[in-house]
Amino acid sequence: QVQLVESGGGLVQAGGSLRLSCVASGRTFSNYAMGWFRQAPGKERDFVATIGSSGIWTVYGDSVKGRFTISRDNAKNTVYLQMNGLKPEDTAVYYCAARGSAWPGGKEFQYDYWGQGTQVTVSS
Numbered sequence: 001q002v003q004l005v006e007s008g009g010g011l012v013q014a015g016g017s018l019r020l021s022c023v024a025s026g027r028t029f030s031n032y033a034m035g036w037f038r039q040a041p042g043k044e045r046d047f048v049a050t051i052g053s054s055g056i057w058t059v060y061g062d063s064v065k066g067r068f069t070i071s072r073d074n075a076k077n078t079v080y081l082q083m084n085g086l087k088p089e090d091t092a093v094y095y096c097a098a099r100g101s102a103w104p105g106g107k108e109f110q111y112d113y114w115g116q117g118t119q120v121t122v123s124s
Helices: none
Strands: 003-007 010-013 018-025 033-039 045-051 058-060 068-073 078-083 092-099 118-123
Touching (some): 033 068, 045 068, 045 078, 045 092
Antiparallel strands (some): 003 018, 018 078, 045 058, 068 078, 092 118
């Protein structure tokens, strides 16, 4: 089992920045690719970003390319999501997920473990 705990969400004005963190415990973090997904009220959960186990490979959803950056620190068992240029449409609950593979993945079904989520609200 892998336990994931997200933090760093909050309320921010449009154009602002937030950094989300997700701390993992329970298994060897460096064996897992990690991803961030988000779910807005009344909508399906969407892919945001993913990073391979080594931190070399990253993939982003089209709506966040150029604004968000995913990174990881395997020594700290932590994955980050730096969010810049936030827009009201970025408002959602953001979830961290772990995939039992070295390779990044952009689909929900590819992930084995999920955090509880952290709320991000962007005001206009």
